[in-house]
Amino acid sequence: MFKGVYTAASSMITLQEKMNLISNNLANVSTSGYKKDEGIQESFPELLISRLEKGERARELGSLGTGVQLQETYTDFSQGNLLYTGNKLDLAIEGDGFFVIQTPNGLRYTRNGNFTLNNQGQIVTNQGYPVMGEEGPLQTIPGRGIAITANGQLSFDGLQGGRILIVDFPGPALLNKIGENLYSSDFEPEIPATAYSIRQGFLENSNVNVIQEMVKMIQVSRHYDINQRVISTYDVTMEKAVNNVGNIG
Helix, strand or coil, X not given: CHHHHHHHHHHHHHHHHHHHHHHHHHHCCCCCCCCCEEEEEEECCCEEEEXXXXXXXXXXXXXXXXXXXXXXXXXXXXXXCEEECCCCCEEEEEECCEEEEEECCEEEEECCCECEECCCCEEECCCCCEEEECCEECECCCCCCEEECCCCEEEECCEEEEEECXXXXXXXXXXXEEECCEEECCCCCCEECCCEEEEECXXXXXXXCHHXXXXXXXXXXXXXXXXXXXXXXXXXXXXXXXXXXXXXX
């Protein structure tokens, strides 16, 4: 009986973790460049149940599940739709690759191209972190218009500037989300990106499908409720066993 309680409880814990992933995805549906998180569910080892009777050989009755767990989470880096804004400092990467951002903790990476200018005329993120070019932070020329080509080359009313640094990773799924829509890499060295195009005046929407996430949320909620009722049933059964078994009628 207690095994059933533990099995249902492990399922509820896993479902709660999946609900957290879904809720975070929905909360960032309007975040430019956001990539949704998914979870991989894994079952604990199953037990083989056999029936033993005196004078007979054991007969297999089947297997018994012992619960589930969320084995790992991963980030889906599929392309999001591009939204036209007309802002010269809004940039979207169409294809593979990441912008490189200089933060107080070192270089970080993002797909969010919602940039602006600081007091020194540098192109920066909304948090004020400089966007890196191939030769350092990207610098603009005050009073001149900004044009950016598909390969990331900057020009200012015909005067050539720096080129945006776009990098990629052999295994982008190993990147770590660290907040502020930034990623860090502990496992894979960055490599120059090749299969990309910079779209000036566009932003990449998040790749979260609201309808799919809502359907998953309903499914998870229903499964959680079922496991909760299973535990309640076990609780009632155990209460009767404690209070009634052994009573002398």
